[in-house]
Amino acid sequence: MEKKDKEIKSFKDLGLSDELIEACDKLGWKTPLKIQIQAIPPALRGKDVIGIAQTGSGKxxxxxxxxxxxxxxxxxxxxxxVLSPTRELAIQISEQFEALGSVIKVKCAVLVGGLPMAKQSxxxxTKPHIIVGTPGRVLDHLKNTKGFSLGKLKYLVLDEADRLLNEDFEESLNEILGMIPRKRRTFLFSATMTKKVEKLQRxxxxxxxKIEASTKYSTANTLKQQYRFVPAKHKDCYLAYILTEMVGSTSMVFTRTCDATQLLAFFLRNLGxxxxxxxxxxxxxxxxGALNKFKSGDCNILLCTDVVSRGLDIPEVDMVINYDIPSNPKDYIHRVGRTARAGRSGVAISLxxxxxxxxxxxxxxxxxxxxxxxxxQEQKVLLLEKRVSEAKRLAVTKMKATGGKNKLWSDSEEEEDAETYFGLNRRPSKRFRRK
Known part of the structure; x- marks a missing residue:
């Protein structure tokens, strides 16, 4: 007779092997989270699983x-x-597989664009056990890399499935589905259930x-969500005020455009x-390289677009600021999910x-x-106006001088940081240690 959810108090109660229980213990994971309690037992019985859970819930x-x-x-x-919509998320998933599979010496390969295909080939x-990648690059290798085939694949995972089904990935995903065995186990995970996800499950x-560890569109209970109505001309003052009030905190600031991330980075650095x-x-x-500087603490403010709003588990993000609120409200859920993860507290502020x-x-x-x-107090915020205006003027001048390119660090420094993040000197077990 199976144990009910309320009786499961440890990873051993889930029926996992001793090696994996040891790996969880090394990562400091003592008690499984809700989505893990609900999804792992049926998965161990060989069932296909659809998991709908808040971002940061341990999917x-x-x-x-x-x-x-x-x-x-x-x-x-x-x-x-494992297929993911973003390169950074694919790398993170691979890291977690390696951390959990370190005891059994699991081998992973990350197949994402923007990095040399030759090295990936x-x-x-070396015949890795786990392939993690974005659909386009995985398909490129299936078509062009000699000796690579998923003809004997046992498990397929679609992470952030709602995003995988947009027009950017749908064609590649359909081709991959036609090149892998029909007789396999499939896991589909997403923070939101859309009509396209329902179609894919069929x-x-x-x-x-079907596991629903959260309501359809929910945010973490430990997340404090705030807003501030501000005139567009004073938005930069409020951003500077909030960040200086929370000096020392780790913050992610979301903008609508790529150029805005560059301009605001110059602007904020002009403010120290x-x-x-x-x-x-x-x-x-x-x-x-930018992600590594943020994760290592060299920089405590990350200016970003929605390229990093999905799935990334960046430890100790104290605050998310929506400098530009998203036009699609579902993107808000993914953005604010970068903080208050795995039971921790966090703050989200929308301007x-x-x-x-x-x-x-x-x-x-x-x-x-x-x-x-x-x-x-608006009067207190606007005391920064003169300083903010000068910092913004200098930032605009630098944007024009550099053609909008990020020149905060040299290319060699950024590539060195990227290599560290991507695998050299990497210790993934520390990254997933639960507080």
Missing amino acids: TAAFALPILHALLEDPNPFFAC ITLA VCLRNPV LKAIPINGHMNQLKRL VNQHELEWHIQIENLIGKKLLEYPA
């Missing part, structure tokens, strides 16, 4: 642990393939167990704040100008709650 371990458990019994190459020649899952941008216009090495009121109302309707107003 990656919910599919990684059953796969590693099965791999112990059938240690074949190209055993599982060499890794594939196409590629067999009698799946340690800020670095990341966006889709940067090459992959620069993006990874809403006169042109964004409708989007703000849509966000409140989606999450089913009214946001609290961020308390600030």
